[in-house]
Amino acid sequence: MTTLEEAVRLFKPLDPSLMKQRLARPGAMPRVIIDTDTANEIDDQYAVAWALLSQDRMRLEGVTAAPFSFTHHREGLYQAVAALQSGAESNHDSKFVGPFAGWAKRLLADGRTADDIEFVTADVGEQRSYEEILRVFDACGEDATGKVFRGSPRHLPSYDEPVESDAARFIIDQARKRDDGPVYILAMGALPTIGSALLMAPDIIDNIVVVWTSGFPSYAPFSNEPSLNLVQDRLSSRLLFECGVPHVYLPGYHVGAQLTISHPEMEKFVNGRGDIGDYLWDLYTNNPLHKKYAISDHETKTWVIWDIINVAWLLNDAYVPTYLTTSPHLNEDLYWQGDASRHMMLEAYDVARDAIFEDFYDTLKRAPRK
Template sequence: MTTLQEAVQRFTPLDPELMARRLGRPGPMPRVIIDTDTANEIDDQYAVAWALLSQDRLNIEGVTAAPYSFLHHRDGLYEAVAALQTGSGTDHDSKFVGPFAGWAKRLLADGRTADDIEFVTPDVGEERSYEEILRVFDACHVAHEGKVFHGSPAHLSSYDAPVDSDAAQFIIKQARKREDGPVYVLAMGALPNIGSALLMAPDIIDNLVVVWTSGFPSYAPFCNEPSLNLVQDQMSSRLLFECGVPHVYLPGYHVGAQLTISRPEMEHFVKGHGAIGDYLWHLYTNNPLHTKYAISQPETKTWVIWDIINVAWMLDAAYVPTHLTTSPHLDEALYWQKDPSRHAMLEAYDVARDAVFEDLYDRLAKNG
């Protein structure tokens, strides 16, 4: 079986000058593909809508559906619920204090158990994402014909077996249009579509820029396991950092996590602003993750709209400040290992939260 190091040998390193150009600011009307697990929660819908309402600034080539699944959480949740039910999961038992303890306690307090939680497989997640993309297009009154593509039904399982899909083929086709300039793939989920495209066509890295949000900053000493986007398809995640494709990394934790929105803001700036405003309001007030995670009094809480950071970076450098660094290694334990001799990568270190939402609100107001 081909190792990551062997797979990376298929890629020709970019000339540093070309890499610098690709990591510079996009030119006017940049070509964009949005790769999104839209039905995973509610943030991708805001990002896709903002992009579709900004087509005077972005050339949207297409939107590709990415799979998602929470199956990797299932065993931990069942174990935590069982421990609490039997009294063994105390605050002094480190085995059950962590990411699943609070969730399990809230479920039991709500009169539910782990059996009440749906854990979809990646193929179901991809299909739901595809259908959700179509709903956002319709709510924005934008024709979706020829613009929306099915993605991989599974995460990468081998560097010898990229998953062929309409999405991967579309990414390859657009990246090979070198006369049209680079294509920016705004990656808002796990990466099997992009990883597979790269493995099937290593030559495309000279005309492709991957703008991905996930994980902790590359200088942070934390395990990236909490990042859903990163942890689901770890093979594709590692390939992205190793293969030398131009990459704009937008950390979710500490950076994208600042993009919270409250119910009063939603009611004032989003609700009533066209069909898409009403749909986003519906999603916010019927958030499936509130039910899944047994969130009480959701009206008092804000929600993170993580994935609009990708669109924000495309639209204005001031929205998402970045610095040039080097691509880290992602080790087997999901920690970053920095190496100053590696190829360049652009990384966000902050986000202008208010300016980002003001732009989104402005687009919704003009639409509504």
């Protein structure tokens, strides 16, 4: 079986001058592909809608469906619920309750158990993402014909087995249109489709820029296992940092996490702004993750709209400040290992939260209604 180190040998390192060029600000009307696990929660819909309504600022080539799955949470949640039911918490035996304690407590208080939670597999997640992308296109008054592509139905099984999909082939085809300039892939989920495209066509790294949101900053001392985008497909996540593809890394924790929106803001600035505004309002006020995680008092709580950070970075350099650094190693336990001798990477360290949402709200003003 091919190791990561062996897989990396497939890729020809980019000349440092070309790497700096790719990591510079995009030119006018950059070519864009969005790779999104749109049905995972409610944030991707905002990002896709913002992009669809901003095609005077980008050339949106297509949107590809990414898979998602929470099956890796199942065992931990079952253990936490069982521990609480057996009285472990009252005995302060926290090791048996674990990181899922809060979720388990809320479920039990709501009269439910882990059996009431749906844990979809990756193929089901990809199917739902595809269907959700089509709904967002429709709500934005956009024709999805030839623009939306089915992605990988599973996470990368090994570096010997890239997963065939329409989306992976679409990415390769767009990347090989070198006369049209680089294509920016706004990656908003796990990476099996992008990882597969890279393994099937290592030559494309000279004409794509992967803009990915996930995990902790590359200098953080924590394991990135809590990051859903990163942990689901460990092989593709590690490949991204090793293969030398130009990469804009947008940490979710501490950076994208600042992109919260409140119920009053949704009601005033989103609800009623075209069909898509109504749809986003409905998603916000009927958030499926509120039920899943047994979150109550919804109107008093904000929600993180993580994935608009990708679109924000593309649209305005002031929205997402970045700095040049070297790509870290991501080890098997998903900890960062810095190495100053490595190829360059662009990394975000903050967001201009208010400016980002003001742009989003202004863009919604031109949303159509049927």
